[in-house]
Amino acid sequence: MTPTLDEIFPYKEIRPTQAEMIGAIQAAVASEKHVALEGSTGMGKTISALCGILTSLKAEKRRIVYCSRTHKQMDRVIEELGALKGKIKVSGISLRGRREMCINPIVRRFTTGAADAARACETLRKLGKCEFFENIDERGDMVAELQQTMATNPTLAEELIETCKDEEFCPYEMAKGALGDVRVVAASYVYLFDPSIRPLFLHNMHADLSDLIIVLDEAHNLPDIATELASDELTDFTIVSAIREAKEFEDDLAYQISEDIHRLLQDLADEKIRDADDGEEIIRGKEFEEHVDRFLKEAGVKTKFSSLAEALIESGDEHILIKLREDKAPRSAIRSVGTFLAAWGETSERTEFLHMISRTKRMGGQPTIKLEIQALDPRIITQPVIDGAYSTINMSGTLAPLEAYRDVVGLPADTVLAHYPSPFPAENVLALALKGVTTKETFRAREMYEKMVARIAEVVKVTPANVGIFAASYNVLQGLLDAGLAKQISKPLFAEERVTSSSKNDRLIKNFKAHAKKGGAVLLGVQGGRNSEGGDFPGDQMNAVIVVGIPYGKPTKRTETLIKYYESQFPGKGKLYGYFLPAHRRMCQAAGRAHRLVTDKAAVIFMDWRVSTAFVKPSLPSWLRDRLDVVADQPGALTKCLQNFF
DSSP: OOOOHHHHOOSSOOOHHHHHHHHHHHHHHHTTOOEEEEOOTTSOHHHHHHHHHHTSTTOTTOEEEEEESSHHHHHHHHHHHHHHTTTSOOOEEEOOOHHHHOOOHHHHHHOOSHHHHHHHHHHHHHHTOOHHHHHHHHTHHHHHHHHHHHHHSEEOHHHHHHHHHHHTOOHHHHHHHHTTTOSEEEEETHHHHOTTTHHHHHHHHTOOGGGEEEEEETGGGHHHHHHHHHOEEEEHHHHHHHHHHHHHTTOHHHHHHHHHHHHHHHHHHHHHOOSSSSEEEEOOHHHHHHHHHHHHHHTTOOOOHHHHHHHHHHHHHHHHHHHHHTTOOOOOHHHHHHHHHHHHHHHTTOTTEEEEEEEEEOTTSOEEEEEEEEEOOTHHHHHHHHHHSSEEEEEESOOOSHHHHHHHHTOOTTOEEEEOOOOSOGGGEEEEEETTOOOOGGGOSHHHHHHHHHHHHHHHHHSSSOEEEEESSHHHHHHHHHTTHHHHSSSOEEEOOSSOOHHHHHHHHHHHHHGGGTTOOEEEEETTSHHHHSOOOOGGGOSEEEEESOOOOOOOHHHHHHHHHHHHHSTTOHHIIIIIHHHHHHHHHHHTSSOOSTTOOEEEEEEOGGGGSTTTGGGSOHHHHTTEEEEOSSTTHHHHHHHHHO
8 A cells, every 4th residue: 555655754754855755756656657856965866766656646556767877876875775664665776887896806907897897707707717706606594684685675885785795696687686676776867778787787686677766866967977878989098908918829810800980080180170179070880890991901901890899898708718717917918909890880871870980098198090970969878767666756956957857858748847946945055156257258358357367266265174176178277277366265276187087186176175164265166067056165164156157169070060060950949959958057066066965055157248148047956046245346345245155
């Protein structure tokens, strides 16, 4: 029997916005519809989504897959199930990727990504070289006991991993074995949206897509996740690695093919890219295939492009097997070249894909040539999942305009669209748009940057602790530095680097946050960067966010092609969907970094007059849009607003 909301809601009171959201989800799930809703961080979307589904008619026999981007978000789902435990019997598990869950030292030490880990894992099992996997077969009683616990309780991935370390079981296999019995699975988007992973995931769940109610948390990420999954790239660094691998294994065919493709890449770059150091150019898919066939023919190689991929993948798999037998890193650059060529052949004549050649620089500044397969349409990936699912709940703090999100990911016309007001008290949010400043290309000059630096210095001086600055691009970031930002502000400056390792950036953020209790500091980053998208800065970790400009990209051929494609799909909206709205969402994500908890009090200052216009303002989340005030272009005007606020 379906429980009522009053029976299962685990907290003292249901906020009005939560009750409204829960009601919308209940009704949509009961009628097999999809939902796209915008509600700010802090309103309790996770517990509302779970309660809305669990109390909806027809949902009793449905399974729930809750997709998130970070481990923290996945664990939050299981923690909320723990809060429900005293009210209702509901099991769940949070998953990690195969590599993150694996405790086999070979996989941990030698693989760098999910695909590498999957191949290494499969091969180790075949070779009988994974004791953790074999222990599962040998100790069936203990396995059954653990899986029964998981089938009846919410289980965090870390809890499972620690238990499996103690028992010397494979955590990934244990989790996989439990998937068929748990009601809720919290997992990365790739489990459902990667076409190569989804069939096995559904098989292990003993479910079809039509059995699933899918929650897409932070759904504004879905278009980018989808296009990334459908895209691929090949660099000359990988090809050089393939040449070395072919020499090592005396693989004459792979060596010849890799050598020819390497020379071809250099020739094409010289021919098509005028700038010797940087630049990109569109290349027809079939044109590259024809060039490859010509090179191979001239070299006396009888293999044609159409059969290259299979030959290279087979060679790569053989090399991986040999390496594992010798306890070496199970990687194959030859296989990577093969999988890329296979993808190129599959997409070369499809209008939903763009094929590019470019010159760029790797970390450390080394030049590299790159071939790219760029997906233009997220629906290549999203449509099969959305069409197949029983229902999807799409939610984020930055989905406006909801109609555009619905169109771009392929939700049906009858999708329920809803905005919910902010839970933040009015006295905790100050939203300002400053007149007289902009990062519009025609206004970017030393004088403009100096004016922005002066206004930033006002904000830093009046703000109690930490301040975040998110620039429209690295060029804008550099413009602020060149205009004397570090000297003008009264607090230490921590500047994000364009190319840096994750560990170095983590140290930067840790040091910045520590200054919240030492008088404050300033973080300088970019919109769309790792710190403006994934970073959370609650409390005094960020008392003010300064958003400098709107991150509109340069009108490159890549951008022009994307706009033209969207115009063909959504007449009259090509530039809006393909150019303007993605930039607005990146800007809005940066603006929301400080308001993470209902108790957070922070100011958001947009340093670009365009944000207050009728074109841009509707893209702001309602909790900022409804409170946005315009500040005059006068020294001291910001100071007065901020002093009153703080």
